[in-house]
Amino acid sequence: xxxxxxxPTLVYLVTGGCGFLGEHIVRMLLEREPRLRELRVxxxxxxxxxxxxxxxxxxxxTAIQGDVTQAHEVAAAVAGSHVVIHTAGLVDVLGKxxxxxxxxxxxxxxxxxxxxxxxxxxxxxxxxxxMEVVGPNVKGHPFYRGNEDTPYEAVHRHPYPCSKALAEKLxxxxxxRKVNGGLPLVTCALRPMGIYGEGHQIMRDFYNQGLRFGxxxxxxxxxxxxxxxxxxxxxxxxxxxxxxxxxxxxALMGGQVYFCYDKSPYKSYEDFNMEFLGPCGLRLIxxxxxxxxxxxxxxxxxxxxxxxLLHPLVLYTPLLNPYxxxxxxxxxxxxxxxxxxxxxxxxxxxxEESKARTIHWVQALEGSAW
Ligand SMILES: NC(=O)C1=CN([C@@H]2O[C@H](COP(=O)(O)OP(=O)(O)OC[C@H]3O[C@@H](n4cnc5c(N)ncnc54)[C@H](O)[C@@H]3O)[C@@H](O)[C@H]2O)C=CC1
Ligand SMILES: C[C@@H](CO)CCC[C@@H](C)[C@H]1CC[C@H]2[C@@H]3[C@H](O)CC4=CC(=O)CC[C@]4(C)[C@H]3CC[C@]12C
Numbered sequence: 001x002x003x004x005x006x007x008p009t010l011v012y013l014v015t016g017g018c019g020f021l022g023e024h025i026v027r028m029l030l031e032r033e034p035r036l037r038e039l040r041v042x043x044x045x046x047x048x049x050x051x052x053x054x055x056x057x058x059x060x061x062t063a064i065q066g067d068v069t070q071a072h073e074v075a076a077a078v079a080g081s082h083v084v085i086h087t088a089g090l091v092d093v094l095g096k097x098x099x100x101x102x103x104x105x106x107x108x109x110x111x112x113x114x115x116x117x118x119x120x121x122x123x124x125x126x127x128x129x130x131m132e133v134v135g136p137n138v139k140g141h142p143f144y145r146g147n148e149d150t151p152y153e154a155v156h157r158h159p160y161p162c163s164k165a166l167a168e169k170l171x172x173x174x175x176x177r178k179v180n181g182g183l184p185l186v187t188c189a190l191r192p193m194g195i196y197g198e199g200h201q202i203m204r205d206f207y208n209q210g211l212r213f214g215x216x217x218x219x220x221x222x223x224x225x226x227x228x229x230x231x232x233x234x235x236x237x238x239x240x241x242x243x244x245x246x247x248x249x250x251a252l253m254g255g256q257v258y259f260c261y262d263k264s265p266y267k268s269y270e271d272f273n274m275e276f277l278g279p280c281g282l283r284l285i286x287x288x289x290x291x292x293x294x295x296x297x298x299x300x301x302x303x304x305x306x307x308x309l310l311h312p313l314v315l316y317t318p319l320l321n322p323y324x325x326x327x328x329x330x331x332x333x334x335x336x337x338x339x340x341x342x343x344x345x346x347x348x349x350x351x352e353e354s355k356a357r358t359i360h361w362v363q364a365l366e367g368s369a370w
Contacts, residue, residue, distance in 0.1 A: 008034065008035055008036055008037040008058065008059065009035060009037050010033070010035045010036050010037055010038075010082045010083065011037060011038040011039075011040065011080055011081040011082050011083075012029060012033070012036060012038070012039050012040065012081060012082065012083045012084075012085065012243065013040040013042060013077055013078055013081040013083070013084045013085070014026055014029070014039070014040070014041055014042065014085045014087060015042045015043070015068055015074075015077075015084070015085070015086045015087060015088035015109075015113065016042075016043055016068075016086075016087040016088025016089060016128075017041035017042060017043050017087070018041065018043035018045060018046055018047040018050065019043070019087065019088070019089075020195070020199045020200060020201065020232065021087055021128065021192075021195060021232060021235055021236065022041075022043065022087050022088070023047070023049070023199065024197070024198075024199075024232045024233060024235070024236035025085060025087060025236045025239050025240070026039065026041055026053070026061075027236070028233070028236040028237055028239075028240050029240055029243075030053065030059055030061075032237075032240055033240055033243075033244065035244075036059045037059065037060065038059065038060040038061075038062060039059055039060070039061050039062070040062045040064055040077055040081060041061065041062065041063050041064065042064040042066050042068075042074075042077045042088070043064075043065065043066075043088065044065070044066070044067055044068075044088075045065075046063050046065050050063045064077050068086075068088050068105060068108075068109030068110075068112055068113060069104050069105055069108055069109050069112065070112070071112045071115065071116070074109075074112045074113055074116045075112075075115075075116040075119055075120060077116075078113070078116035078117060078119075078120050078122050079116075079120040079122075080120070081120075081122050082122065082123070082124060083122070083124040083125075083126070083243045083246070084113060084116075084117060084122055084124070084125050084126070085126045085128070085239055085243055086110060086113045086125060086126065086127050086128065086171075087128040087239070088105070088109060089105060089106050089109075089128065089164075090102045090105040090106055090160075090163075091160065092159075092160055093158065093160050093321075093323055093324055093327070094317040094318070094319065094321065094324070095304075095307050095315075095317050095321065096315060096317050099159035102159040102160055102163050103159065103162075103163050103166075105163075106160075106163035106164060106166075106167050107163050107166045107167050107170070109167075110127065110167035110170055110171060111167075111170055113125065114170060114171065114174045114185075114187075117174075117179055117185055118174075118177060118178075118179050118180065118185060119180055120179075120180060121179045121180035121181040121183070122179060123179055123183050123184070123185060123186060123247075124185075124186050124187075124243065124246045124247060125171065125174070125185060125186070125187040125188075126187075126188060126189075126190065126239055126242050126243050126246065127167070127168065127171040127187065127188070127189045127190070128189075128190055128192065128239070129164055129167070129168040129171075129189040129190060129191045129192075129257065130161070130164045130191055130192060131191050131192065131193045131194070131228060131259065131332065131334070132156075132160065132161035132164055132165075133154065133161065133164050133165045133168050133191055133257075134146075134152055134154050134191070135152055135154055135330070135332055136326065136327055136330035136331075136332045137152070137153055137154055137155045137156070138155050138156065138157050138326075139153065139155065140326060140329070140330045141153060141330070142330060142331035142332070143331065143332045143333070143334075144226070144331055144333060145266075145333050145334065145335035146333070146334055146335070146336075147259070147334060147335065147336035147338065148257055148258065148259060148336060148338050158323050168189045168191075168257070171187045171188075171189050172187060172188075172189060172255050172257070174187050175187040175188075175254045175255035176254065176255070184250075184254075186246050186247070186250045186253070186254040187254065187255065188242060188246065188253050188254065188255065188256045188257070188258065189256075189257045189258070190235070190238055190239060190242060190257075190258050190259075190260050191257055191258065191259050191260060192230055192235045192259075192260035193227075193228035193229055193230045193259065193260060193261060193332075193333075193334065194227060194228060194229045194230070194269070195229070195230055195231075195232050195235055195260075196229050196230075196231060196232065196264075196272075196273075196276075196354075196358060197231050197232030197233060197354065197357065197358050197361070198232065198357060198358065198360075198361035199232070199361070200232070200358075202319070203273060203276065203277075203358075203362065204365060205319060206273055206277065206319075207277055207280065207282065207362055207365060209319070210277060210282040211282075215281055215282050215283060216282070216283050216284075216285050217270070217273075217274075217277070217282055217283070217284050217285065218284075218285050218286060218290050219270060219284055219285060219286035219287070219288065219289050219290060220270065220289050220290070220291070220296055220320070220325070220328070221268045221269055221270050221289060221328045221329055222268065222288065222289060222329075223267075223268050223271055223287070223288075224268070225268045225269075225328070225329055225330065225331050226266040226267065226268065226331045226332070226333045227267070227268060227269040227272065227327075227328065227331070227332060227333070228261070228266070228332055228333040228334055229264045229267075229269075229272050230260050230261055230262050230264060231262055231264060231347075231349055231351075231354035231357075231358070233348060233349045233354065233357070234260070234262040234347045234348055234349055234354070235260045237345075237347070237348040237349075238258070238260050238339060238345055241339075241343055241344070241345055242258070242343060245342075245343040245344070249342065249343060252342055253342055253343060256338075256342065258338055258339045258342070258345075259334045259336050259338070259339070260339075261334050261335075261336060261339075262347035262349070262351070262354070263347055263350065263351045264351055264354065265351065266333050268328075269327075269328045270284060270328070271284070275355055276355065276358045276359050276362050277362065279359050279363075280359065280362045280363055293329065296320070296325055297322065297325060299320060300320050300321050300322045300324070300325045301322055303316075303318045303320055303321050304321050304322055307321070
């Protein structure tokens with residue numbers, strides 16, 4: 001809420017504001033950005049929950065149905081905004097979208113956002129990048145408690161990380177370009193670890209898979225492999241803070257990247273999911289992977305082959321493919337305080353609270369075993 005001395009003046013635009021992360025950013029801005037006058041929510045598909053936010057209140061919420069690949073639609077939405085949080089993206093590692101579509105949305109879409117800021121004189125751009133810009137790489141090298149300066153051979157082949165890496169580069173290189181009116185564009189990129197929390201589709205998929213197998217999930221990843229995770233509320237909070245601080249700390253923060261992290265424990269992907277699915281009645285079978293890695297890779301490759309064979313007829317997109325298996329089997333965790341040093345980030349939600357909120361959400365899912 002605005003204090004007595006604060007007159008809300010700022011206009012924010014959130015692209016992808018109806019997605020899993022986008023919704024949390026939108027709600028967080030409304031709760032915790034007192035200087036906000038108007039919040040523009042731009043998305044290809046507008047969600048029904050936006051309606052309740054559009055009712056008269058201290059902040060005008062404007063829903064804009066649009067496509068980031070359409071430069072004119074982006075420019076119209078950006079015009080007159082002070083800050084753009086560009087979180088729209090095509091997130092796909094299961095083969096639901098073509099490489100071309102992923103590139104178009106993630107790279108061309110980001111280029112359109114940058115050019116729109118330049119054309120319309122919008123000075124501050126926050127980009128949701130991804131840990132995937134760094135790794136895990138195709139060689140399966142571990143990244144153990146690394147930070148933004150840890151050397152790592154970032155080599156990608158999959159369309160999604162390739163597109164995020166290219167888009168991040170565009171955003172960082174645009175820092176300092178002159179926007180209409182002559183002021184410099186200030187950009188920075190946030191690289192979330194694997195996000196979890198209310199609304200997480202893959203968590204929902206694992207839960208439904210567990211229900212189909214009589215409440216059981218079967219271990220495929222050794223418990224010793226650590227996969228970094230971060231709660232969606234903390235990712236949203238980091239976006240709000242960066243957007244708020246970018247003006248005052250432009251010299252320090254402009255052109256920088258920040259991993260998005262919190263106090264979520266370092267665990268394997270499956271053991272971490274069990275923190276939520278366990279209390280909802282699911283069990284993870286096996287203390288070690290039930291099948292050897294080579295056999296899992298064979299099955300994953302068969303899945304990829306089936307996907308290719310079936311694609312003219314149906315979309316076959318199982319969770320297990322060579323890429324997801326390699327991702328889940330490679331340690332990738334961060335330990336950094338760069339965001340704290342540069343803009344005072346501290347997680348808003350403790351691990352206990354993040355866990356409780358996520359469990360509560362899983363329990364409320366349809367078909368719950370709870
Ligand atoms: N889910 C995760 O674990 C992580 C996600 N990220 C990044 O966070 C961002 C948000 O991801 P999620 O919320 O998980 O995905 P999501 O798929 O739930 O949200 C993406 C949103 O972008 C919108 N969108 C897609 N194409 C669009 C287009 N052409 N024009 C306008 N809007 C479009 C979608 O409709 C959707 O609402 C993405 O940029 C993603 O790369 C980064 C790290 C981890
Ligand atoms: C082998 C399977 C048996 O249970 C487990 C498969 C799990 C995978 C579906 C996930 C493992 C790692 C995830 C990715 C990771 O958290 C990083 C990501 C960052 C992003 O920017 C987007 C999402 C994702 C690619 C995430 C997707 C799901 C996994 C591959």
